[in-house]
Amino acid sequence: MPIPIVNSIASWFLKKRFHQIELFLKYPNEVQNELLFSLLKVAKDTDIGRQYDFDSIKTYREFNARVPVINYEDFQPLVERSRNGEQNIFWPRPIKWFAKSSGTTNAKSKFIPVSTESLEDCHYAASKDLLCMYLNNNEDAQLFTGKSLRLGGSKELYKENGTSFGDLSAILIDNMPFWAEFSSTPSNRVSLMSDWETKMQAIVDETIEENVTSLAGVPSWMLVLLNNVLDKTGKDSLFDIWPNLEVYFHGGVSFNPYAEQYKAILPSNNFRYYEIYNASEGFFAIQDQNNSSDLLLMLDYGIFYEFIPMDSYGTLQQTVIPLSDVKLNTNYAVIITTNAGLWRYKIGDTIRFVSINPHRIRVTGRTKHHINAFGEELIIENAEEAFKRVCKRTASEIVDYTAAPIFMEGKEKGSHEWIIEFKTPPENMSYFEELFDNALKSLNSDYEAKRFNNMTLNKPKIHSARPNLFYDWLKENDKLGGQHKVPRLSNSRVYLEQLLQINSI
Numbered sequence: 322m323p324i325p326i327v328n329s330i331a332s333w334f335l336k337k338r339f340h341q342i343e344l345f346l347k348y349p350n351e352v353q354n355e356l357l358f359s360l361l362k363v364a365k366d367t368d369i370g371r372q373y374d375f376d377s378i379k380t381y382r383e384f385n386a387r388v389p390v391i392n393y394e395d396f397q398p399l400v401e402r403s404r405n406g407e408q409n410i411f412w413p414r415p416i417k418w419f420a421k422s423s424g425t426t427n428a429k430s431k432f433i434p435v436s437t438e439s440l441e442d443c444h445y446a447a448s449k450d451l452l453c454m455y456l457n458n459n460e461d462a463q464l465f466t467g468k469s470l471r472l473g474g475s476k477e478l479y480k481e482n483g484t485s486f487g488d489l490s491a492i493l494i495d496n497m498p499f500w501a502e503f504s505s506t507p508s509n510r511v512s513l514m515s516d517w518e519t520k521m522q523a524i525v526d527e528t529i530e531e532n533v534t535s536l537a538g539v540p541s542w543m544l545v546l547l548n549n550v551l552d553k554t555g556k557d558s559l560f561d562i563w564p565n566l567e568v569y570f571h572g573g574v575s576f577n578p579y580a581e582q583y584k585a586i587l588p589s590n591n592f593r594y595y596e597i598y599n600a601s602e603g604f605f606a607i608q609d610q611n612n613s614s615d616l617l618l619m620l621d622y623g624i625f626y627e628f629i630p631m632d633s634y635g636t637l638q639q640t641v642i643p644l645s646d647v648k649l650n651t652n653y654a655v656i657i658t659t660n661a662g663l664w665r666y667k668i669g670d671t672i673r674f675v676s677i678n679p680h681r682i683r684v685t686g687r688t689k690h691h692i693n694a695f696g697e698e699l700i701i702e703n704a705e706e707a708f709k710r711v712c713k714r715t716a717s718e719i720v721d722y723t724a725a726p727i728f729m730e731g732k733e734k735g736s737h738e739w740i741i742e743f744k745t746p747p748e749n750m751s752y753f754e755e756l757f758d759n760a761l762k763s764l765n766s767d768y769e770a771k772r773f774n775n776m777t778l779n780k781p782k783i784h785s786a787r788p789n790l791f792y793d794w795l796k797e798n799d800k801l802g803g804q805h806k807v808p809r810l811s812n813s814r815v816y817l818e819q820l821l822q823i824n825s826i
Contacts, residue, residue, distance in 0.1 A: 338453055345620040346679045350645040357384065357625040360658060369399070369411045369664060381643055390629075390641060390656055390665045393431050400432050406482040412436055412662030418496075420489035420601035432486055433601040439661035443622040444493055447597070447604035450619065451570060454609045455595055459568075464534050467565055468506045472524070472538030472546055478513070489601045506531045517801040525549050533563040539573035540583075541721070542802055545792075547586060559586050572597035574806050575684070577705040578719050581712065582744060598684055602668050603659055606682055615681040620644075623660030628653035631671060631698075634688060641665075647674050652700065654688050671700065690810045694726035695735050695777050697768040699761070701809045707760035714756060715747040721791035721807050725817040727782065736779040740820050742786035754783050786824050794820055 345352040361384070365375040373388050389395075399410050400419070408415055412434065419432040435444075456462050473490025485492070494512050507527040514520035529550060536543060547559060554562055569583070569592075576583075576596060583594075598606040598616050603624050606616035618626070626644050631652040633639045641656060655670050657663055669689060672682045686701030693699070708719055720742040727736040747753040758780050762769035771777040791807050808816050 338450065339457075341621060342450075349620055349680055350643070352620050353625055353644050354381065356621070356623070357381065357658065360623070360625060360660060363660075364411070364413060364662065367409050367411055367413055367662070369662075385627075385641060385643075388665050390627075390667060392667045392669075396663070396666065397431075400434065403434060404432060404482060404484055404486070406484070410662070411664065412660075414438070416662070417484055418492045419484060419486040420492060421486045422489070422601045431601075433489075434661045434663070435489070435492055435601075436661040438623055439603065439659060440492075440496060442660060443604050443624065444489075444599070446622060447599065447607065447619065451595065451597060451607050454607060455568065455570075455593075458609075458611050459593065463565060463567065465504070467532035467534035467563075468504055469535045469537055470507075470524075470528055470531075470533045471505050471512065472536075472543050473512055506533065520802070521546060521549055525553050529554060529562060531563075532565055534565050534567055536566070536569040536571075538571065539806075540571050540576050540579045541574055541806070543569075543571070544579055544582060551586060557586075558588055560589065566592070568593040568595060570595045570597060572599055575701065575705050577709050578721075580709075581718055598682075600668060600670070602657060602663060602666065603661075605655075614683060615675050616683065618680040618682055620680070625658040627656035627658075627665065629656060629667075631688075644680065647677065647680075649674050649677060652685055673702075686810070690808055692724065692726055692737060692810050692812060694728060694812055695771050697765065697771045697778065699737070699765060699768055699810065703761060703764045703768070704810065706764055707757055710760045711753060711756045715749075715753050716745065717747040717753065718744040720744050721786075723791075723808055723811070723816055723820060724781075725811050725814040727779075734775060734777060734779050737781045738784070738814075738817060739781055740784040740786050740790075740817060740824065742788070742790050746785060750783065750785065754781060757781065757783070784821065784824065786820070790820060790824055794823055797823075 358378075361370070361375040361378055364370040370376070378384050378387060403410050403416050404419060414436060416434045416436055418435040418440070420435050422431045422433060452464070456464070471490075471494075473488060473494060478485045478487040478491050478495055485495075487495075491513055494509055507524045511520065511523045511527055514523060524546060536547075538546075550559070550562060551557065556562055559566055566587070569587075571594065576594065593611065596608040596614065596616060597604070604619070604622060605624065606618045608615070609617040620626075627641050628644075628647055629639060629641055631654060634654050647653065650673055652671050652673050655668050655672055657666050657668055659666070667688070669687050671685045671688055671691075673685050675681050675683055683702070691698065691700045704722075704724070708722070712718060722739060722741040724737055724739040727738050729735045758772070761781075762772055768778075772780070792801075795801050795807070811817070
């Protein structure tokens with residue numbers, strides 16, 4: 322089918338969809354409130370619906386007072402019952418799939434329910450919206466002349482007790498309509514391979530002869546794949562292999578640490594990057610503008626949002642607020658209630674609103690991935706912006722990093738200890754440390770106060786990691802590929818000590 326016709330069809334769908342998007346842009350709080358009571362009505366006769374008497378909840382205030390905020394450990398017993406074949410526990414329709422996720426803070430696997438509604442009305446709907454928004458912003462797009470190179474998880478789907486579990490990407494690929502495979506590469510067979518390193522080689526072999534026009538996947542793992550493609554072909558630029566490549570749809574981890582490395586292998590000012598914010602629990606936000614780091618919070622995917630200000634998170638003063646009460650530039654933990662039966666579930670991410678009309682956000686980190694050993698409240702967003710500034714000034718490039726506190730001992734003051742794997746190391750590490758420390762001070766007033774005259778914190782201590790340290794650590798912990806991430810910041814020294822030990826071998 323000629324591309325102008327394909328784009329015209331997509332534009333027709335876009336116009337229909339824009340009417341719905343305009344509704345939640347204009348009436349965000351009303352759309353969210355209506356969604357909440359729709360979810361309560363659907364689930365009123367489930368076990369959890371009867372336990373909290375969903376049928377009698379008439380206001381958000383009642384919902385907030387009656388239904389507890391939970392984490393995965395609270396929810397796990399219900400998940401296990403559902404995985405064993407019980408029905409109508411937290412969602413009235415059968416749950417056939419569970420997205421398996423180990424996360425980064427706990428080796429124990431999590432099994433997140435995926436309902437037919439969340440699959441169709443959230444994950445697949447978001448994929449369509451992403452394409453529609455991209456095409457709307459780029460009328461000259463030629464996506465449909467070739468294929469999308471998708472990079473998903475490395476787990477196969479396993480079945481037991483009538484239910485299936487695996488990486489979310491495997492569930493999505495396994496349930497796609499048959500025609501979707503024709504516009505994607507690699508094949509489903511290769512995409513669902515379980516051994517990550519074997520799969521990477523198979524993807525390279527299968528995709529280098531394709532006409533790839535777009536990329537989709539987690540930045541860290543996609544970069545590994547693309548470098549393998551360049552090594553295999555002996556090329557320096559991906560455009561020498563795929564001349565029609567025009568956009569990379571990315572999410573899962575911050576793009577900032579990898580931006581310069583992508584520019585090096587995709588040397589074109591016309592190449593576009595589009596960010597998404599999704600997880601096993603749902604698809605939350607989409608970049609809806611060219612050349613922007615702001616993500617539009619999608620309010621009609623069957624997800625009701627609530628937020629906990631991080632300055633009260635985990636304390637007796639903790640408060641939970643709906644979308645109508647959020648403020649700009651405040652760090653929030655995200656709470657979701659979904660059309661897969663998650664009720665007031667803490668997903669573990671933190672965000673801040675950069676716009677309220679419409680509701681646009683930036684992901685700032687994880688509730689457990691920050692350093693606050695001395696009241697400094699250092700978050701991932703601070704660290705990655707600091708690295709971006711310092712790498713530019715020192716002509717260095719970072720592959721991965723992690724950090725933890727050096728706790729006070731006797732009269733010795735505390736500090737932060739970092740281990741960084743460089744692709745291009747700085748010529749002068751002491752100068753890098755100084756610039757990095759100053760950048761953190763400029764970005765975080767709490768950190769600056771604790772560093773003032775070394776009052777509480779001494780200057781940071783930085784180790785340079787050997788090549789492939791983080792890859793080897795992930796492999797040793799069976800966390801290669803998919804959505805597995807290196808834990809960036811932690812109040813515990815467990816990850817740092819493991820990496821320092823491996824680095825010294």
